[in-house]
Amino acid sequence: MSGSGAQRGIAILGSTGSIGRSTLDVLRRQQDHFRLIALAAGCNRGELASQVAEWRPSYAGLAGVSNDVRWPSGPEVLVEAATHPDVDIVVNAVVGAAGLDATLAALHAGKRVALANKETLVMAGDLVAQAACAGGGEIVPIDSEHSAVLQCVTGRDDGLARLILTASGGPFREWPADRVRSATIEEALQHPTWRMGSKITVDCATLANKALELIEAHHLFGLPYDSLEVVVHPQSIVHAFVEFHDGSVLAQLGFPSMELPILYALTHPQRLPDTGVRRFDPVAAGPLTFEPVRADVFPALVSGIAAGRAGGTAPAVFNAANEVAVAAFLQGAIPFGRISETIDRALDSHAPAPASSVEAVRAADRWAREEARQSVRQ
Ligand code: MG
Numbered sequence: 001m002s003g004s005g006a007q008r009g010i011a012i013l014g015s016t017g018s019i020g021r022s023t024l025d026v027l028r029r030q031q032d033h034f035r036l037i038a039l040a041a042g043c044n045r046g047e048l049a050s051q052v053a054e055w056r057p058s059y060a061g062l063a064g065v066s067n068d069v070r071w072p073s074g075p076e077v078l079v080e081a082a083t084h085p086d087v088d089i090v091v092n093a094v095v096g097a098a099g100l101d102a103t104l105a106a107l108h109a110g111k112r113v114a115l116a117n118k119e120t121l122v123m124a125g126d127l128v129a130q131a132a133c134a135g136g137g138e139i140v141p142i143d144s145e146h147s148a149v150l151q152c153v154t155g156r157d158d159g160l161a162r163l164i165l166t167a168s169g170g171p172f173r174e175w176p177a178d179r180v181r182s183a184t185i186e187e188a189l190q191h192p193t194w195r196m197g198s199k200i201t202v203d204c205a206t207l208a209n210k211a212l213e214l215i216e217a218h219h220l221f222g223l224p225y226d227s228l229e230v231v232v233h234p235q236s237i238v239h240a241f242v243e244f245h246d247g248s249v250l251a252q253l254g255f256p257s258m259e260l261p262i263l264y265a266l267t268h269p270q271r272l273p274d275t276g277v278r279r280f281d282p283v284a285a286g287p288l289t290f291e292p293v294r295a296d297v298f299p300a301l302v303s304g305i306a307a308g309r310a311g312g313t314a315p316a317v318f319n320a321a322n323e324v325a326v327a328a329f330l331q332g333a334i335p336f337g338r339i340s341e342t343i344d345r346a347l348d349s350h351a352p353a354p355a356s357s358v359e360a361v362r363a364a365d366r367w368a369r370e371e372a373r374q375s376v377r378q
Helices: 018-029 045-055 076-082 096-108 118-135 144-153 177-181 198-206 208-221 259-267 299-310 314-330 337-348 358-377
Strands: 008-013 034-041 059-062 089-092 112-115 138-141 160-167 228-232 238-244 249-253
Touching (some): 008 076, 018 034, 018 089, 018 259, 034 045, 034 076, 045 059, 076 089, 089 259, 096 112, 096 118, 096 138, 096 314, 112 259, 118 138, 138 144, 138 208, 138 259, 144 208, 144 238, 144 259, 160 208, 198 337, 208 228, 208 299, 208 314, 208 337, 299 314, 299 337, 314 358
Parallel strands (some): 008 034, 034 059, 089 112
Antiparallel strands (some): 160 238, 238 249
16 A cells, blocks of 8 residues: 555445444545545435535435435445445445345455445355455455454464454443343443444444354354354453464454554555554553453353354344344333343244355345344234
């Protein structure tokens, strides 16, 4: 990324969300290297309008709205933005299963996908790999733990033996189990170290997010589940540990900020100087502590790992049931403890099939959503 190379064209899917806005903050500092080509938002017209006024992209649309009078609208906006001919890198920061088609289309079109939409890999990791292979595209993770692993293995990716992803533990790290089950919406949205959208923040409180991340890591780095572990690290300074087969361990550290993994996903395997990231200070970071996960208090983590191990359509069912349950929790329809129960009911009544086509994955996703909707109504 040094020298006078051409600017790389960027599309941002989910431009008005937390990762989308952080990506724009990064691009504002790196305008010599990148040019914003396409913006796709969900339904936030006001913020999209101000982004368009500032950046003047070639394409802008609203994926979560139909028949908008001003912009292209509807779910196909994501694929249109992702496959725009001037786009080299697609930042996919869409929440949930809605991001899958755009990831597959971008990879088929030979683009780099800087992926924050981990649900895509969870649902259809093998299909995503096939699309990358067929079209010449590539996935580079934005998720901080996976960015950490990638930064540790780049240039030395033989002999990878074990990954340990860190988890902040969420707001209920030290709560007794019965109190966790009846936690309120406000309590679940109090993440101790990261400021993010509400869906992922609830996933961090249930630890479902860490199950999604283990499945994501399995697909990105090709390790079996027995070689993937989670440790609770309340300070969120170490993002992941990578163990090589001689026993040596590397880690990537930094104060919690998504801007560093976003920039790295745009520049990998190179780096660009960036004055916008808070410089690391070991003394200011304070003591770093590590604890085992309390699996008995966070059953969604256990169920998600089991779904990952089962493979096929099970991870798509886990993801879909979790999305429905989290939405119901955020609407006040079910208590916190019912999120994991809703997931388990869907997984228990699902017979996993091979995830051999997008249609098979979509069918499992639809089935699980209906199953979970019925279960939250009871
Ligand atoms: Mg993460």
